[in-house]
Amino acid sequence: MMTLLRSLLFALVFYPGSLFYVLSALAVSLIGAAPLRRVARGWAQFHRWCAASILGIRSRIEGIIPDYPVLYAMKHESMYETVETLVLFRDPAVLAKQELIDMPLWGRVAELHGAIPIDREGGASALRKLVRAARAAAAEGRSLVIFPEGTRVPHGTRPPLRSGFAGLYRQIGLPVVPVALDSGRVWPRASFLKRPGTITFRFGEVIQPGLDRNVVEALVHAEINRLND
Template sequence: MSLLRTLIFTSIFYLGSAIIVIVAVLLLPFGEKTAIRSGLVWARFHYWCARMFLGIRTRIEGNLATVPTLYACKHESMYETAEVLRLFIDPVVVFKRELLTIPGWGWVAKKHGVIPIDREAGAGAVRALLTAAKKVRAEGRNVVIFPEGTRVPHGESPPLKAGFAGLYKALGLPVIPIAMDSGRVWPRGGFVKRSGTVTFRFGEPIPPGLPRDEIEARVHAAINALND
C-alpha cells in the first residue's frame, strides 16, 4: 500500500510541479512578489499531495518568530524544503548553487530570492554568501539554512558546516533552531514514503553576537532534539 501511495504521489506531484514552474516562468517579468507567490503555491500543492496521497501531515511545536530571523533547520528529507516556503513569510533559503542550473525552476528561485552556496569554491563561496546575506538583511526577510549542509538519515547528527557561523555573524539576526523527524516517514535515499506526522519543533530564540563555538553547540543540540 505504501508503494502504491508513493507512486500516485510521485506522478501527481511532479506533473503538477511542472505546470506550476511553467506558469511561474511565464510570470517572471512581473517581479519578485509574483515569484514568491508562485513558490507558496508550489509549497501548498506539495503539502496537499503529501497529506492526500501519502498521509503525511505537519505538526508545529513552539512558536515562529515575529521579527526577521535566521531559522536553522534539521534536514532529513525533501519534505521540509517545501514546507519552509509554506510555513514562513517570504523566506530566503540557503542552498547549493548547482540547483540554480535547473531549467525553469532555477530561474524562479533566483527571482524568489535565495542565498546560493558553492561548497567547492572555498573563500570565494564564503564572500558570496556574506554579500548575499547583507542584501537579505537590508530587505528584512527571514532566512532558512540547513546547517548540516545535506540530508541526513534520521537519528544522525553530523557537525554543522562552516557556512552557518559565517551567515549568523553577517546577518546579525536571532536564530531559531528547528528540530524535525521527517526521516521517519520520508527516509533519505528511499523511494517509498510512509504515512505519519512530521514534527517541526521550534526552539527558543538564540540572540545574535555569540562566539562561534557557543552558537554552533547550541544550534547543533537543538536541531537534534527529536533524534532517537
C-alpha cells in the first residue's frame, strides 16, 4: 500500500511540475540556448528530488565520469536514467526516438535543448542528419548519450545492441564510455509502482575510437550488462 501511495504522489507532483518547467523552457528559449539548458537541468534536479523525497529512490555513482566529450552508451531499463542524464553530465545531447521528439511541447523543448532524433523509418537521409547533429554537438564540447539497446528492457535481460550504435561510433570518432545501471529493479518499465532503493550507475573504462564494429559492440554489450549478473 505504501508503494502505491508513494507512486501516486510522485505522479501528482512530478508531472504537473514538469509542465511548469516545459512552459518555462519554451519562454526562456526566446533568450537563447543557455537559459533553456539551465531550466532543463532544473527540471532534472526536480525529478531527482521527487524520486528521492517521495519514492525513496537515489543514485549511486561508481567509476569516473570523463570531463571531456565522449559517447555514453547506457543501459536502458526505466524512465529514470533518461532524465538523470541531465544532472550527471554537463549539457549532454541525448539521442531519442523520433516519437518522443514529436510529442507536443516537451518534444519541442527537447529539440531546442539539443536532443538528436533517431528516425528508424527515415532511411539513409535520416542517418546523415543524425550524424551531422551528433558531430555538431561534439564540436560544441557536448557529450552524446545513446541507449544502444534502442528501448527500455526488463532488468536482467541482455538484448543485442541496435546496429545504429556502431555506425554512430564509427562516424563521429568520439571515445565510448559504457554505463551499466540497474534502475529496473526499483522502477520497472511496465509498472506504475516504483519501489524505494538505490540505482547504481557504473561507468566503465573508456573505449577509444577506431575499433572494429564487432569488437566495440562486444565490449559495450558486456560492460552495460555488468550489474545484471
